[in-house]
Amino acid sequence: MMVELTIDGRRITIEKTATILDAAGKAGIPIPTLCAHKDLKPYGACMVCLVKNDTSGHLVPACSTKVTQGMIISTGTEEVRQARSESIALLVSEHAGDCRAPCELSCPAGLPIPRFLRCLGQGKTEQARIICENFLAFPLIICTLCPKPCERACRRGRKDSHVQITRLIQYLFTDYLHPLPHPHEYNGKVAVIGAGLSGLCASYFLANSGYRVTIIEKEKLALPSLDQTLNNPALNQHTAFIIKILTESGIEFRFESEINKENLEGDLLKAFDAVVFCTGKGSLVSLGLSADRNTYRTEHEDIFACGNAVEKTRHPARMALMSREVSASVDAWLKKFTAVVKPRQFISRLHRLYEYELNIQWKDADPAGPVPGTGDLFTVKEAIQEQGRCLNCDCCRADTCRLRYLATHYLSAERPFKAKERNTFERYHYPHGVCYEPGKCILCGLCVRLSAHLGFPGAFVFLNRGYDTIISVDGDALPESVISICVGNCPTGALYLDRS
Numbered sequence: 001m002m003v004e005l006t007i008d009g010r011r012i013t014i015e016k017t018a019t020i021l022d023a024a025g026k027a028g029i030p031i032p033t034l035c036a037h038k039d040l041k042p043y044g045a046c047m048v049c050l051v052k053n054d055t056s057g058h059l060v061p062a063c064s065t066k067v068t069q070g071m072i073i074s075t076g077t078e079e080v081r082q083a084r085s086e087s088i089a090l091l092v093s094e095h096a097g098d099c100r101a102p103c104e105l106s107c108p109a110g111l112p113i114p115r116f117l118r119c120l121g122q123g124k125t126e127q128a129r130i131i132c133e134n135f136l137a138f139p140l141i142i143c144t145l146c147p148k149p150c151e152r153a154c155r156r157g158r159k160d161s162h163v164q165i166t167r168l169i170q171y172l173f174t175d176y177l178h179p180l181p182h183p184h185e186y187n188g189k190v191a192v193i194g195a196g197l198s199g200l201c202a203s204y205f206l207a208n209s210g211y212r213v214t215i216i217e218k219e220k221l222a223l224p225s226l227d228q229t230l231n232n233p234a235l236n237q238h239t240a241f242i243i244k245i246l247t248e249s250g251i252e253f254r255f256e257s258e259i260n261k262e263n264l265e266g267d268l269l270k271a272f273d274a275v276v277f278c279t280g281k282g283s284l285v286s287l288g289l290s291a292d293r294n295t296y297r298t299e300h301e302d303i304f305a306c307g308n309a310v311e312k313t314r315h316p317a318r319m320a321l322m323s324r325e326v327s328a329s330v331d332a333w334l335k336k337f338t339a340v341v342k343p344r345q346f347i348s349r350l351h352r353l354y355e356y357e358l359n360i361q362w363k364d365a366d367p368a369g370p371v372p373g374t375g376d377l378f379t380v381k382e383a384i385q386e387q388g389r390c391l392n393c394d395c396c397r398a399d400t401c402r403l404r405y406l407a408t409h410y411l412s413a414e415r416p417f418k419a420k421e422r423n424t425f426e427r428y429h430y431p432h433g434v435c436y437e438p439g440k441c442i443l444c445g446l447c448v449r450l451s452a453h454l455g456f457p458g459a460f461v462f463l464n465r466g467y468d469t470i471i472s473v474d475g476d477a478l479p480e481s482v483i484s485i486c487v488g489n490c491p492t493g494a495l496y497l498d499r500s
Contacts, residue, residue: 004069008400018319020051020073030408031075034091034491035061035444039453045444047087048406053076059083070130071275079434081410088406089416091349094438096423096426100348101393101405103165109142109317109324111135113150113165114394117387118499120168124357128170137201140173140238143199145316155391156351159362161370163389169379177242180204180249186212188234188273188334192261196223197316200242201323203251206276207366211332214272216259268283269302273332277305278323284309291351296326297333304330325389346407348395350425357405364427395440397493402443430473433498438470440494447471447486447495454482471495 003016005022014023019042024031042064047376049062056074058085059080062073103113111133119128141165153164187210192203193216203213217224222371224242247253259268264287268275277284277291277298284290284305291305292470298305306326307319353361366388368430371378378386398404430434443462448471450457456478471494487495 003067003069003071005067005069005073007073008075013377014067015065015398016069018067020060020065020067020071020477023060023067024051024073025073029075031062033063034402034406034442035446037446037489040287040449043445043449046091046442048078048084048091048255050083050087052077052080054184055143083173084406088403088410090435091344091403091442092407092411093238093417093419094423095348095492096350096425096437097395097437098350098393098397099345099347101149102155103163104348104394105347106149107317108149108315109135109321111150113319114390114392115201115307117163117165117168117390118392120172120332121384121387125172128179129176132169132172133178133204135324136317137323138177138242138320139169141170141197141235141242142316144232144235147315148233149227155358156365156389157360165371167371167378168383168386171383174238174377175241177245179245179253180207181210182250183210186210187331188212189214189271190330191216191268191275192278193275193283194253194307195219195253196225196278196279196307197223198319198323199276200246201280201307201320202276202326203246205324205327207246207249207251209327211331211334212250214254216254216257216372218256218258220255222253231485245392246407259283269300273302273334275303276326276330277303278307280308281310281312296322296329298407301333304333344408346404346411347403350422353425358391360427361393362426365389365391392499395493396496396499401493402491408465428470429474429498430475431479432473432478434473434483434487435496435498436473437494440492441471442492442494443469444491445491450486450489452484454485456482461484 001016002013004011004013005023006012007027009028009490010027010029012023012027014026021031021033021036031047031051035043039325044061044064047061050059052074053060055498101114104111106112116128116131123215136142141254150164150165151162155164157467162478167241169475171399185455189212192206192215195215199215200222203215207213214315214435218260223239243253266277284298289300289303289312291298291445296306296310304326306322310322313319368389371382371386372387423439426438428438445462447460448462451457458475459482461472461474463470487497
């Protein structure tokens with residue numbers, strides 16, 4: 001038997017055995033969920049799928065409420081959003097885990113340090129390099145000049161000594177730079193004004209996005225301030241190597257060329273699709289322009305700015321971040337998308353660990369002390385040994401965590417409900433390389449119900465009762481496919497496979 005209902009003003013006809021979530025899905029109306037799965041019966045544990053039944057005036061969970069004839073449902077009102085926000089806030093208030101590691105959070109460029117270290121340890125050297133270049137453009141220069149807040153934030157330092165992140169970067173990038181692509185057709189032509197650090201980084205990111213880049217510099221060489229202030233022959237040699245690679249990749253350098261209002265409006269804006277100023281703020285002021293800090297756009301639609309033209313900074317990693325963002329903004333504008341505004345992502349933090357929590361992370365790392373020496377390059381063996389000292393403080397599922405995604409879209413604060421004491425960090429190691437952190441678990445039961453649905457009841461089970469309830473994994477003969485499905489459907493990253 002079919003029934004007709006209305007969701008957000010749209011009439012939908014569906015079987016009477018269906019739920020509101022089924023009906024909304026049929027109509028393409030999104031409703032957030034954490035504990036629901038298309039192959040399982042409704043569970044109603046998370047309460048983030050709340051909608052308003054305008055017929056009764058009540059808020060109801062969409063995943064478990066059956067449709068009825070003439071039902072009128074609202075999914076996007078302020079009342080519904082507020083109710084969902086409170087459900088998500090309660091789940092987040094008990095979440096004991098770091099979305100990102102302290103070292104990563106302290107890096108102004110946001111480099112996912114544990115991730116590139118894991119790639120290095122797994123023998124995926126090229127992937128480790130690509131991760132670093134995607135965030136820093138020129139990792140060796142950036143990290144050599146950087147005051148290294150990541151190493152100061154490293155929790156390993158509380159046990160013996162921080163992981164030597166800068167030396168590992170030097171190991172990966174001495175005399176190395178990944179060649180830029182040579183597209184058959186460029187997406188457009190961009191002029192970058194200034195061959196300082198932010199200018200070179202912006203040029204790298206733009207070229208990597210398929211643009212033909214011309215760098216215009218009033219001095220006789222690139223990185224003029226670096227050449228004048230830093231007596232580092234090795235770094236100067238690497239800079240020359242980078243310029244050579246960039247030139248071979250199709251980036252044009254025009255030295256001893258100064259930009260003024262006349263040649264900007266007369267030649268540059270006609271010859272190029274966009275112009276990016278990577279100079280001091282004075283150059284923009286002299287042109288009667290200023291830049292928006294979020295989009296890096298100026299009053300002139302084809303002119304962008306970054307680096308000190310936008311924000312006065314001497315931090316090289318900060319310059320790399322702004323260069324990456326201005327490149328994305330230019331790319332969006334030229335492709336007729338909305339100019340990029342950086343999203344605020346929810347970040348769960350444990351902050352300072354208790355000693356017994358630190359010991360849990362310590363047990364999973366290499367107990368050896370730091371590789372000795374300061375200036376020498378690591379050998380392959382030494383690099384792998386040093387990266388193995390990383391405590392892997394980050395969440396390996398942070399980018400796919402559904403709870404984090406919903407918290408980003410529904411919450412305005414890190415933790416709206418703050419208890420006097422947070423939940424403690426724990427980690428269990430189960431058969432088949434399954435790791436479980438109960439502090440992240442919302443007890444949605446997806447893994448338990450999925451394993452039973454797939455014919456392996458008891459493989460994933462609840463243990464204990466009340467606040468002490470945790471997930472346990474059993475069954476030595478579990479197929480890898482079942483493990484992958486059960487772990488992969490965890491909505492919070494509480495379950496994951498051993499990172500080694």
